[in-house]
Amino acid sequence: MNETTKYKMLIQREMMKGYTAAYVQAEPTDQQQKLPAPGALKAAGNGKRIPLPLDFQDAVSNRNLLSLIRERESCRKYSKEAVPLNTLSFLLWAVQGVRRMAGRGEKITFRNVPSAGSRHPLETYLFIRNVEGVAPGIYHYLPSGHQLELWEDDPDYAEELTEALNGQDFAAEAPVLFVWSAIPYRTEWRYGWQSHKYILLDAGHACENLYLACEASGCGTCAIGSYNQELLDELLGFMPGPSGEKDYEFAVYAASVGLLP
Numbered sequence: 001m002n003e004t005t006k007y008k009m010l011i012q013r014e015m016m017k018g019y020t021a022a023y024v025q026a027e028p029t030d031q032q033q034k035l036p037a038p039g040a041l042k043a044a045g046n047g048k049r050i051p052l053p054l055d056f057q058d059a060v061s062n063r064n065l066l067s068l069i070r071e072r073e074s075c076r077k078y079s080k081e082a083v084p085l086n087t088l089s090f091l092l093w094a095v096q097g098v099r100r101m102a103g104r105g106e107k108i109t110f111r112n113v114p115s116a117g118s119r120h121p122l123e124t125y126l127f128i129r130n131v132e133g134v135a136p137g138i139y140h141y142l143p144s145g146h147q148l149e150l151w152e153d154d155p156d157y158a159e160e161l162t163e164a165l166n167g168q169d170f171a172a173e174a175p176v177l178f179v180w181s182a183i184p185y186r187t188e189w190r191y192g193w194q195s196h197k198y199i200l201l202d203a204g205h206a207c208e209n210l211y212l213a214c215e216a217s218g219c220g221t222c223a224i225g226s227y228n229q230e231l232l233d234e235l236l237g238f239m240p241g242p243s244g245e246k247d248y249e250f251a252v253y254a255a256s257v258g259l260l261p
């Protein structure tokens with residue numbers, strides 16, 4: 001490792017500590033400065049909405065926590081059968097579902113996964129190829145109403161998606177690909193320099209819930225951390241970075257999903 005790489009690694013390691021050093025904490029956070037809080041949820045667009053069933057209990061075939069934890073594993077081969085809509089509904093509920101909203105003014109959400117300060121900086125997008133009753137396309141999850149909204153209906157993105165996933169065609173061709181983006185300012189508003197560590201930890205919680213929910217419902221999943229940032233962000237229509245804007249959003253994690261073969 002040359003000295004430049006070593007130095008860059010040092011910076012990255014410091015990021016993992018949440019930059020607790022006094023010199024970077026000098027400025028009060030935007031919350032301490034009483035600046036308005038960002039919205040807890042991304043505003044819905046004009047895309048067609050698909051309501052997700054909440055009676056997904058039948059999708060859950062294994063409720064034994066010990067066996068779910070013991071048997072969880074990454075799965076990269078999926079059945080050609082379509083994922084039932086109520087199974088997908090269960091997975092989305094487990095991963096980002098909103099239990100309640102609270103607070104005066106700008107509300108915060110409490111969800112099925114924990115998040116630092118309940119800031120919930122993640123959004124969930126789905127690249128759908130094979131889900132019962134859902135046309136292939138890119139969808140955005142609206143957690144407060146438990147709905148999908150059509151984000152992009154051009155299903156002709158297969159090649160670009162494979163490239164964006166660094167050639168991992170098992171993931172690009174999976175019945176569903178979950179992609180989590182982060183809107184960092186939701187967390188930065190409260191936690192400033194600590195935020196970037198927290199946001200990535202939050203993404204880990206979402207994905208672990210997906211692993212367990214898949215195990216419980218006859219699905220397989222594989223976390224995807226290897227992707228091309230620019231290409232995946234472009235496919236999702238995000239503003240190109242880097243950016244310090246408050247609404248800046250970019251992909252941080254993904255996971256492929258399908259029924260077990």
Ligand SMILES: Cc1cc2nc3c(=O)[nH]c(=O)nc-3n(C[C@H](O)[C@H](O)[C@H](O)COP(=O)(O)O)c2cc1C
Nearest residue numbers: 072073074075076168171222223224225226227253
């Ligand atoms: C942060 C993270 C990123 C990962 N990225 C990929 C990936 O890009 N491609 C892949 O095939 N597996 C990926 N995996 C899955 C790991 O390879 C897998 O968890 C590991 O081999 C252990 O296997 P297990 O999950 O079956 O226990 C990732 C896992 C994590 C936690």
